[in-house]
Amino acid sequence: MELNRSATIGITALLITSLFGGAAVSAATESGLTADFSVRDDTIETGERVGFMAEPETTNTWVTDLEWSFDDGATKRGWWQTHRFSEPGNHTISLTVTDNTGATDTTTVTVVVSGPGDETNTDSGTNSDTDSTAETDNETALESEYETWDETEVYRHGDRVVWNEQIWEAQWWSQGDTPDNARVWERVSDPGANDTETVDETSDTDRSQDGTETDGTDESSDTNDTDQTDETDTQTDTSGEQPNRTETGESSEDMRIVGYYTSWSVYDRNYTPSDVPLDKVTHMNYAFMDVEADGTVSYGDASADPQNLAEFRDLKAQHPNTTMQLSIGGWSLSTHFSDAAATQENRERFAETSVDLMQKYDFDGVDIDWEYPDGGGAADNSERPDDPENYVLLLEAVRQELDAAEQADGREYELSIAGATDPHKTAALDVPGIAAQVDYVSVMNYDYTGTWDSQTNHNSKLFSASDDPSPDRFNAAAGMQGWVDEGMPKDKLVFGAAFFGWGFDGVPDQNNGLYQSFDGAADVGWSESGATDYQYVSELLESDSSYEQYWDDEAKVPYVYSARDNVFITYENPKSIANKVEYVVENGYGGMMFWEFYGDREEVLIDEISNTLNDR
Structure with missing residues (x-):
């Protein structure tokens, strides 16, 4: 911060008792962890904000937590922090860094803060007309x-x-x-x-997005291979890699934080229900139950589901304020939705069997993820022209069954859906009819690109950049506005974010890999071809200097490219998540959803959602 008018505004020097601008460094732990931070302001007085930046060093580990302690009793977490000192004098600031092995290191800096200066403008009493x-x-x-x-x-x-x-x-x-x-x-x-x-940031929402998983961006074949010359879009981003911030507290009133847990997380991932941070979300949706052609709702995975659901039922006693819902369908299990919704008999069977399963495991609601009622889902899905109309009738049947269960059980049950982000798909639905039945809609603002596509792009962009060759509607802002335009109340709309990313191999060294052709999926951490997450990308950036992180300031998302390996990665980091939460709050939407818990097992992004909400 450049403040050079000390005679005018009475600022005195800030004295640091250790290394100026770099802070004191403690002895390294056995794991190679060294706590370090710098003070980002060289002068300060009471009431003025001073900035601190963590600069820890690690060897073969990564930072999982940074806790700041101030001598006035305040504690904060994160790489960046600011603080205002209310009293003049000597003040101590401590930073404790923890890595993934559990090792910790602490460093402390003392600053001297002065009260308002007694220097005054000597011209203040003169009559100067200049x-x-x-x-x-x-x-x-x-x-x-x-x-x-x-x-x-x-x-x-x-x-x-x-x-x-x-x-x-x-x-x-x-x-x-x-x-x-x-x-x-x-x-x-x-x-x-x-x-x-x-x-009115919604004025920018004319530039939009797509939400299908395999439709992807077929309309984006108009590629733009021109090198991107905007320095803002290609600058290396050093602020996005913010480690875990676990101080969450309560979110804004009526603001939902919805997370999906997948049944297959217990297999090669070894991520069990007990690993899920249920205290950090308002809703946990369990994915997925299956639906048969006659409307019967059953386990999607007969081996994993009973065990997982029983474990969540036990965890419910420890987290009574977390709403747990059974999610039905998804991309792979939407095969028979059209059949199930086609007749009143099938709709009633769907409602009865889904609510029976919900009650069996003491869950709190049903979430329907039909991909998609207007078509365009997996190739073997049944489809009918009257699916959009039958969709509302299906929701109505489930809502009536839930209402009856509420009367019998003396408790409230919720009904929600997962909806496509493409405004064209939303426009094909009876949105007012849907709104009358559901508590909320999770809009799937991701999969704008993937390994099924023809060129690289951002997986979960908030806006479309000016040089984005894909259709204008393929972005989250347009997706959310599309639901509003069709009649969904804003407070029922939950913004879906991706706790996953995509890696592309064989990407030419042009425009830092963005909007380029590719040969196939890159091996970037997950067993699913091409899939990755924030933790893997963070470790990759730390361990391999050929991978460089960039920030697209128009789309509000990060990306990574390695010219050596010709690998491009699109993903989310704390900075992009914070931008999305800010957008949700400023536009009056009903909260945040993310797919899915395993993609943020260190809880960095979940904490960013909570912390950004709490800062409001």
Whole structure:
């Protein structure tokens, strides 16, 4: 932070008793872990925010937690933190770093903070009519209320700064974005006002997305092989790799955090129900139950489901406030949905058998994931022209069965659906009819690209970049707005995020691998061909210097490319998740959903959702 008017605003020096700008370094642990952090401001006074950045070192391990402790009793977690000191004097800040082996190391720095300076502007009592004096007085007034914008600081929605003698307010999570970036900042029209005009970010939602898993982006064959020259889009991103932040607390009122657990997680993943952080979500949806042609709902995996569901039933006693739902269908088990919804008899059987299974395991609701009622799902799915109409009738039957169960059991049961993100698919449905039956809709804002596609792109972009060759509707903002436009109340719409990514092999060294052709799926960690997650990518970036991380500032997502291996990876990191949560809150949507728990087994992204909500 550059503050050079000490005579005007009374700032005194910040003294650091260890290495300035780099902090004290403790002895390395046996695992090679060394705690280290830097102070990002060289002057500070009481009430002014000072920034800290963790800079730990590891050897063959990775950081899982960073806890900051301040001598005023405050504790925080994360790579970046800021703090305001209310009292002048000596203050100590400690950082404790933990790695994946459980090893810890702590370092402490002391700073000296002064109260408001007693220097005054010697011209304040004179009558000066010069323009320069007036400008200085105005700038002084601005800076005395808000700090100067700093490219190293992390700003969240509502933070205000001074830049170019104007006050600006952050509309999103931001670091390094100059305030003239209209996507991120809004200039406060009246420098003396406390209120600002609300930025309508939905105006950018004309650029959209696709939500199908295998339809992918067939319409994006119009490729753009021109090298991307926007430095903003190709800069190396160093702020996105934020380790675990586990201080979550309660989320915003009525804001859902929905996570899916898959039955197959217990196999090669060895990720069991007891591993699921049920205290960090409002809803856990168990995927998937199967549906037969006559409407009968049964186990999707007869071996794993009974054991998993019984374990979740036992865990329910420890987490009574977490809503547990049975999810039916999914991409692979939507084969007979059309048949099940075609007749009243089948619909009633579907409702009865699904609710019976729900009650057997003391679950709290039913989630229907029919992919898709308007067609375009797996090749062997049954389809009918009247599926959209029958879909509403099926939901109505389930809702009636749940209502009867509520009367019998003396408790409330929820009904939800998972919906496509492509606005064209949403427009084919009776959305008001759906809205009348469901508690919420999880919009699957991912799979805009994949190894089934013809070129690389972002898996879960918030917006479409200006040079994105895929259709304008293939982005999350357009997907959410598509449901609103068709009549779904915003508070019933839950934003679906991907706790997985895709890796592409044989990608030419152009445009850092983005919007390029590829030869096939890359081996990037998961048993599923081409699939990966944040933890794997983070370890890859740390262990292999040929893999470089980039940030697409228009799409608001990271990506990774290795020119040596010709591998491109699209995935989510804490920064992109924070942007999505900010978008959800600012647009009045009903919460966040993610697919799925195993993709964030270190709980870094889950904590980012909770922390961003709690910062509101």
